[in-house]
Amino acid sequence: MGSTSTKIKLRTSDQKVFEVEKAVAVHVIHVHSVSGDILSKILDYCKKHVNSAAGKEDISPEELYEWDANFVKVDQNTLFDLILAANCLKIESLLDLTCQTEIRTTFNIKNDYTIEAEEAVRRENKWAFDMLGV
Amino acid sequence: MGQSPSAALDRESSFSHRFGFLSSSSLGSSDGFSDEILANRDFTAEIPDECLAYVFQFLGPGDRNRCSLVCKRWLCVDGWSRYRLSLDAQSEIEASLPSIFMRFDSITKLTLRCSRRSISLNDGALVAISVRCQNLTRLKLRGCREISDKGMSTFAKNSKNLRKLSCGSCTFGAKALNAVLDYCSNLEELSVKRLRGIHDGAEAIGPGTAASSLKTICLKELVNGQSFEPLVVGAKNLKALKIIHCLGDWDRVLQLIGNRNRNGKENLHLNNYNSNGNNDALMEIHLERLQVSDIGLSAISKCAKIENLHIVKTPDCSNYGLVSVAEHCKLLKKLHVDGWRTNRIGDEGLVAVAKHCPNLEELVLVGVNATHLSLGAIASNCSKLERLALCGSGTIGNTEIACIAAKCMALKKLCIKGCPISDIAIEALGSGCPSLVKIKLRKCRGVSCEAGEWLREQRGSLVINMDACEVDGGFEASVSNGGIHEVGVDYPQVVSQVVDRDASTSSNGRLALLRSKFGLFASRNFVACTFRRWSNNEDSFNGNL
Numbered sequence: 219m220g221s222t223s224t225k226i227k228l229r230t231s232d233q234k235v236f237e238v239e240k241a242v243a244v245h246v247i248h249v250h251s252v253s254g255d256i257l258s259k260i261l262d263y264c265k266k267h268v269n270s271a272a273g274k275e276d277i278s279p280e281e282l283y284e285w286d287a288n289f290v291k292v293d294q295n296t297l298f299d300l301i302l303a304a305n306c307l308k309i310e311s312l313l314d315l316t317c318q319t320e321i322r323t324t325f326n327i328k329n330d331y332t333i334e335a336e337e338a339v340r341r342e343n344k345w346a347f348d349m350l351g352v
Numbered sequence: 353m354g355q356s357p358s359a360a361l362d363r364e365s366s367f368s369h370r371f372g373f374l375s376s377s378s379l380g381s382s383d384g385f386s387d388e389i390l391a392n393r394d395f396t397a398e399i400p401d402e403c404l405a406y407v408f409q410f411l412g413p414g415d416r417n418r419c420s421l422v423c424k425r426w427l428c429v430d431g432w433s434r435y436r437l438s439l440d441a442q443s444e445i446e447a448s449l450p451s452i453f454m455r456f457d458s459i460t461k462l463t464l465r466c467s468r469r470s471i472s473l474n475d476g477a478l479v480a481i482s483v484r485c486q487n488l489t490r491l492k493l494r495g496c497r498e499i500s501d502k503g504m505s506t507f508a509k510n511s512k513n514l515r516k517l518s519c520g521s522c523t524f525g526a527k528a529l530n531a532v533l534d535y536c537s538n539l540e541e542l543s544v545k546r547l548r549g550i551h552d553g554a555e556a557i558g559p560g561t562a563a564s565s566l567k568t569i570c571l572k573e574l575v576n577g578q579s580f581e582p583l584v585v586g587a588k589n590l591k592a593l594k595i596i597h598c599l600g601d602w603d604r605v606l607q608l609i610g611n612r613n614r615n616g617k618e619n620l621h622l623n624n625y626n627s628n629g630n631n632d633a634l635m636e637i638h639l640e641r642l643q644v645s646d647i648g649l650s651a652i653s654k655c656a657k658i659e660n661l662h663i664v665k666t667p668d669c670s671n672y673g674l675v676s677v678a679e680h681c682k683l684l685k686k687l688h689v690d691g692w693r694t695n696r697i698g699d700e701g702l703v704a705v706a707k708h709c710p711n712l713e714e715l716v717l718v719g720v721n722a723t724h725l726s727l728g729a730i731a732s733n734c735s736k737l738e739r740l741a742l743c744g745s746g747t748i749g750n751t752e753i754a755c756i757a758a759k760c761m762a763l764k765k766l767c768i769k770g771c772p773i774s775d776i777a778i779e780a781l782g783s784g785c786p787s788l789v790k791i792k793l794r795k796c797r798g799v800s801c802e803a804g805e806w807l808r809e810q811r812g813s814l815v816i817n818m819d820a821c822e823v824d825g826g827f828e829a830s831v832s833n834g835g836i837h838e839v840g841v842d843y844p845q846v847v848s849q850v851v852d853r854d855a856s857t858s859s860n861g862r863l864a865l866l867r868s869k870f871g872l873f874a875s876r877n878f879v880a881c882t883f884r885r886w887s888n889n890e891d892s893f894n895g896n897l
Contacts (some may be wrong), residue, residue, distance in 0.1 A: 314418055314421065317418050318418060318421050318422050321418075321419070321422050322422055322423070325394065325395045325396045326393060326394055326395055327394045327395075327396060327422055327423050327426075328394060328423065329422075329423060330423050330424050331421070331423065331424065335424075336421060338451070339420060339421055339427060340421065341448070342448055342451060342452055342455065343417040343420065343421075344440075345439050345440050345445050345448060345452065346413055346417060346437060346438065346439060346440075347413065347438040347439065347440060347463075347465070
């Protein structure tokens with residue numbers, strides 16, 4: 219069973235069908251509420267991150283960071299759709315990225331984090347449980 | 353979002369706020385702006401830090417974490433305004449502890465939780481935390497198996513402000529608890545569950561300097577419950593005592609408590625002395641799956657202030673003991689009895705409750721063979737009864753429900769589970785209990801869906817929670833509708849946790865005794881546990897019905 223060649227089919231709310239490698243689509247998902255455009259963007263994101271993590275693509279953390287920053291340079295509506303889709307598909311890293319961007323955009327806050335500083339905070343955040351009282 | 357962030361904004365700023373908002377949304381990114389002051393303005397900069405912190409209060413930890421990544425100012429504000437933190441207490445966290453507690457420097461409530469699969473943080477890490485969290489008032493430990501007596505002692509020395517300690521599935525022992533009780537003189541709540549480090553011959557656990565500050569003690573699943581006797585008896589101002597599934601001679605302990613204020617010398621030292629003679633502050637007692645009999649209940653009857661009493665699965669308690677409590681504890685507001693179908697508590701005890709406890713607000717009966725004789729008396733005499741639950745009893749039928757319907761004027765919430773009632777009972781409820789707000793029916797096979805529908809139509813404002821109707825209509829069907837958590841999954845799990853593989857060999861015999869004594873009735877328990885979650889809530893009924 220070659221896991222790299224296993225493909226999964228996804229059908230979106232507007233009846234488009236996508237075929238992706240299993241490594242890219244990590245979870246079993248319902249994509250009823252996600253449109254074709256958004257899903258295609260999300261698959262780009264997942265592919266990029268999986269490939270860079272697996273070393274398939276030669277890309278430095280700084281370059282990936284920049285790629286992410288460009289990825290979220292979209293209009294408010296698209297950004298909002300990305301948030302909803304990331305939430306529905308449970309893609310934590312994309313959810314974090316899009317939420318932060320949305321907040322910054324809405325309130326016009328400058329992102330004064332360096333990559334290292336942001337990474338450090340993310341690592342710390344992982345130690346804190348998400349659910350109150352659990 | 354039409355309002356300016358701060359009331360103090362003058363007209364000029366509010367104009368630029370609107371202008372800036374429009375231009376930022378069309379550009380869609382905060383990078384690469386021109387240096388125009390209007391477009392670059394951070395709108396949240398107008399909000400003072402304290403207000404931003406106030407907003408964060410409405411968010412859960414996950415959202416707060418996301419906010420902390422927006423910008424450095426938000427990181428900072430979130431950091432100093434977080435009072436509650438729940439950490440994954442694996443050993444690997446140790447390296448991150450300094451930066452975590454530099455960032456969160458105001459923590460008062462801390463949870464350290466480690467799963468079974470991981471190795472927990474150790475003494476060094478715990479002590480490091482205590483040094484950094486000078487304001488810690490509450491600590492919860494779960495599964496921190498690497499923490500020893502020594503670590504807890506040092507922690508206690510550094511945590512003079514501690515008011516609440518809750519530890520479960522840890523492996524330290526009596527020395528650790530005594531250290532906490534000696535150093536934390538403001539300790540108000542102590543909850544100990546499944547502490548594996550207390551072996552035979554362990555030192556006794558006394559109230560220490562916390563003797564007058566302790567208000568709540570909860571002991572659960574402890575093999576050496578006897579070691580806690582001095583603690584329980586010595587906590588003179590105790591308001592609530594909960595002992596669940598612990599080995600020990602609890603009759604003796606309760607007698608010591610009941611008698612503790614009979615001593616004339618002691619009375620003079622108590623601040624809230626009144627002329628009644630018995631000054632015991634105890635208001636709430638939960639006894640569950642214990643070695644306790646009518647002797648213990650008679651001792652409890654000496655605590656005249658008791659308002660909340662749970663007698664759950666204690667087969668040595670009978671009507672005699674309940675009568676004794678009822679006759680002397682006239683302030684009783686909440687009573688839960690789980691007779692475990694041993695038929696030792698029934699009408700006789702409950703009639704005494706009806707006679708002597710006019711303040712009763714909440715009554716839960718599980719596996720108790722009550723009939724209309726006692727239920728009618730309670731319905732008539734306990735005019736404040738608002739919440740009633742009847743569960744797993746073969747004697748509660750249509751007559752009983754009709755009685756309740758006719759006489760319970762103040763009843764707001766009613767739950768009937770696994771009782772042989774039929775549609776006739778529903779009919780009675782159609783016109784009775786004028787104050788009824790919510791009704792829950794589970795596993796009452798004699799009640800049809802149509803009756804439920806009829807009741808809904810009869811009493812429009814009544815919230816009715818019934819099993820969904822299945823073709824099979826059997827036990828399994830209602831399990832799948834009501835949710836697995838409703839069935840007695842709780843109890844067998846608890847028993848197997850007590851009989852743990854890594855328990856010390858010296859306590860194996862005791863564990864086997866515990867299991868055999870209370871494991872016998874496991875199979876009969878299918879309804880009792882469905883109630884536990886319900887009846888264990890702070891406000892028992894609210895929100896769960």
